[in-house]
Amino acid sequence: MTMQGEVKEVQLVEVGPRDGLQNDPTILDVETRVAFITRLVDCGIRRIEAVSFVNDKRVPAMAGAEAVMAALPRREGVSYIGLTLNQRGFDRALACGVDEANYVVCASETFNQRNQGAPRAATLETMHGIARQAADAKLPLSLTVATAFGCPFEGEVDPAIVLDIARQAADAGVREIALADTIGATDPYSVKRLVAMTRAAVPDLQLRCHFHNTRNTGLANAYAAVEAGVTVLDASCAGIGGCPFAPKATGNIGSEDILYMLDRMGIRHGVDLPALIETAKWIEAELGHPTAAQVSKAGLFPKAAE
Numbered sequence: 549m550t551m552q553g554e555v556k557e558v559q560l561v562e563v564g565p566r567d568g569l570q571n572d573p574t575i576l577d578v579e580t581r582v583a584f585i586t587r588l589v590d591c592g593i594r595r596i597e598a599v600s601f602v603n604d605k606r607v608p609a610m611a612g613a614e615a616v617m618a619a620l621p622r623r624e625g626v627s628y629i630g631l632t633l634n635q636r637g638f639d640r641a642l643a644c645g646v647d648e649a650n651y652v653v654c655a656s657e658t659f660n661q662r663n664q665g666a667p668r669a670a671t672l673e674t675m676h677g678i679a680r681q682a683a684d685a686k687l688p689l690s691l692t693v694a695t696a697f698g699c700p701f702e703g704e705v706d707p708a709i710v711l712d713i714a715r716q717a718a719d720a721g722v723r724e725i726a727l728a729d730t731i732g733a734t735d736p737y738s739v740k741r742l743v744a745m746t747r748a749a750v751p752d753l754q755l756r757c758h759f760h761n762t763r764n765t766g767l768a769n770a771y772a773a774v775e776a777g778v779t780v781l782d783a784s785c786a787g788i789g790g791c792p793f794a795p796k797a798t799g800n801i802g803s804e805d806i807l808y809m810l811d812r813m814g815i816r817h818g819v820d821l822p823a824l825i826e827t828a829k830w831i832e833a834e835l836g837h838p839t840a841a842q843v844s845k846a847g848l849f850p851k852a853a854e
């Protein structure tokens with residue numbers, strides 16, 4: 549078990565092509581999404597949430613998941629993650645050759661019903677079947693616990709619910725669990741507490757954290773997670789994800805922002821930061837509006853060698 553202050557290396561899971569683009573007002577075509585993901589791979593990122601297997605009509609920004617997967621460059625050590633919310637999504641993920649599947653259960657009952665159109669108990673039940681299928685197919689399966697730190701409909705979320713989901717995931721054979729602050733509501737101390745409780749409940753599961761910067765606490769929360777020993781963090785290039793014209797922007801923490809901070813802290817991450825900043829500028833141009841992350845605006849310090 550990693551103790552506080554011992555983290556030497558953090559793995560970034562890039563979620564911009566999924567969580568980011570899914571929530572952006574600009575809808576990109578398959579070719580541009582493939583180009584985005586390819587650039588992220590070229591930056592040295594090794595785990596990328598590339599697609600989501602949802603209803604194309606309900607989520608037009610994620611349409612064509614199969615076409616994206618078919619067009620992506622396959623490179624040694626690069627893992628493309630497909631997000632799945634139900635059995636049908638998982639079947640599609642399995643059929644089109646993702647390297648990992650990420651299943652979602654919402655800690656909040658109301659959010660689960662709105663997000664997945666099913667009661668939480670049913671979504672959990674499906675997880676057990678999916679985990680068996682994943683094991684048979686030798687497909688790594690992660691679980692994201694959405695609204696783990698708060699729900700827009702129910703308010704505070706009882707950590708006991710998160711821990712129950714985590715225990716069920718461990719029993720089912722899920723190998724990694726992501727605690728997600730879906731609406732960017734939490735604070736660093738709450739992060740430390742929930743990470744510690746989750747680790748105690750499921751000591752064999754790898755822990756990952758997923759933060760949104762909705763209330764500008766995202767980077768502080770990520771720091772708290774690392775201090776608590778978490779070594780895998782979700783983030784999105786350029787901090788994409790929220791509508792920049794709406795007051796309730798809900799983007800993920802920016803990949804280049806969190807990696808810059810880790811760099812300065814002497815924590816390894818294996819990503820070419822100048823190249824990632826160029827990719828952030830590129831995706832900003834493709835989306836046609838300003839993006840939220842900041843390091844790509846100010847540049848690195850000290851300046852990268854030219």
Ligand code: ZN
Pocket residue numbers: 567728730758760800
């Ligand atoms: Zn998210």
